[in-house]
Amino acid sequence: MxxxxxxxxxxxxxxxxxxxxxxxxxxxxxxxxxxxxxxxxxxxxxxxxxxxxxxxxxxxxxxxxxxxxxxxxxxxxxxxxxxxxxxxxxxxxxxxxxxxxxxxxxxxxxxxxxxxxxxPSGLTAFEAAVLGVPGFTAAMALERFEQCGLEPDSGLVAVSGASGAVGLMSIAILSKAGYRVAALTRRMDQEPILRQVGAVEVIETRITLESQRPLEKARFAAAIDNVGGPVLSWLLRSMHDEGYVASVGNAGSNSYEGSVLPFIMRRVQLFGVEANALWPQRVRLWDRLAGDLKPxxxxxxxxxxxxxxxxxxxxxxxxxxxxxxxxxxxxxxxxx
Ligand SMILES: NC(=O)c1ccc[n+]([C@@H]2O[C@H](COP(=O)([O-])OP(=O)(O)OC[C@H]3O[C@@H](n4cnc5c(N)ncnc54)[C@H](OP(=O)(O)O)[C@@H]3O)[C@@H](O)[C@H]2O)c1
Structure with missing residues (x-):
């Protein structure tokens, strides 16, 4: 029955x-x-x-x-x-x-x-649900960085929309993997939480509107962007040489303005991440989320x-x- x-x-x-x-x-x-x-x-x-x-x-x-x-x-x-x-x-x-x-x-x-x-063995049902799509997406971005050759001593990794679900999971997972994370948030009242989850630096998102230089001070080795718009433009302008930017979300805007200079002058690479991965990657990353990346x-x-x-x-x-x-x-x- x-x-x-x-x-x-x-x-x-x-x-x-x-x-x-x-x-x-x-x-x-x-x-x-x-x-x-x-x-x-x-x-x-x-x-x-x-x-x-x-x-x-x-x-x-x-x-x-x-x-x-x-x-x-x-x-x-x-x-x-x-x-x-x-x-x-x-x-x-x-x-x-x-x-x-x-x-x-x-x-x-x-x-x-x-x-x-x-x-995956190593995660309870609730832990798997907490990680869910945000955790899996963050792990996809991290794996792509690793495939590009990024290492924990390459430099700071920025995470925008930091107090949102993908933001928090990204900070937790990147810091578990040994990276130093800079959180970008509109809400500085969230700073204690972001530091507790693993951010070593917290930057107010407003900074992304303060200058329109073609290239900003080079701050980050990589970035996970959940916001789009001026935030993505600023991140691209703020990368080190050979920096990697993963465009994950559009919580602020679907579009962004920018010049080709970060790509040409600093050889920055921009790529998209979409959580609907094929099976081998799904199994591999969920096993990692239950293992070395488990926050x-x-x-x-x-x-x-x-x-x-x-x-x-x-x-x-x-x-x-x-x-x-x-x-x-x-x-x-x-x-x-
Ligand atoms: N590519 C994929 O496969 C994939 C997977 C999951 C999610 N996503 C996308 O990723 C984005 C984030 O998802 P989420 O689940 O983290 O959403 P969320 O929990 O709503 O978090 C989004 C965060 O972005 C910031 N934000 C919101 N509106 C903004 C605005 N107008 N301007 C600037 N910042 C703004 C806020 O962070 P602060 O207050 O800290 O600034 C907010 O907490 C969404 O666009 C979602 O669709 C994509």
Missing amino acids: SCVPAVFQALRTRSEAGRTVSRVERTSPEELSGGDLVLRARYAGVNYKDCLAICGRAKIITEFPRIAGIEVVGEVLESSRALFPLGTEVLVHGFQTGIDFDGGFSEIVRVPAEHAQLL DFTTLMSHVHRMRLEDVMEHAALQLQGATSGRTIVTFPEVS
């Missing part, structure tokens, strides 16, 4: 009279998109992209109704795959989860088995906010205004 409940709660996003509307609704398994694994969700990270999707602020979901949530950690309730026996804890992100497939903002989640992976969770935990599914809409509006900080996780109730 299946132990999948006949009715459960999900945050469903609909298009109503041309407007995107999201609300928590009673839902049945038949209404979920296809897949051969059914999970009881335990944790779902609330990402910037989810906030855009459920508030209709960007054209992320194109088929309605849809359950957003680009990542989920859950326990297998129904499976036709020997790799995923009942009760196994799995992690799902990418593969258009929460976009073209129903995602994590639901007590019950159905996914194709090809999208799921076993939790100090006792420090991180005080910057993790847990909430109920019912609270996600109110939180999303604030996150899109840049009025939140840290990592936010939906915690689903244990069902007996």
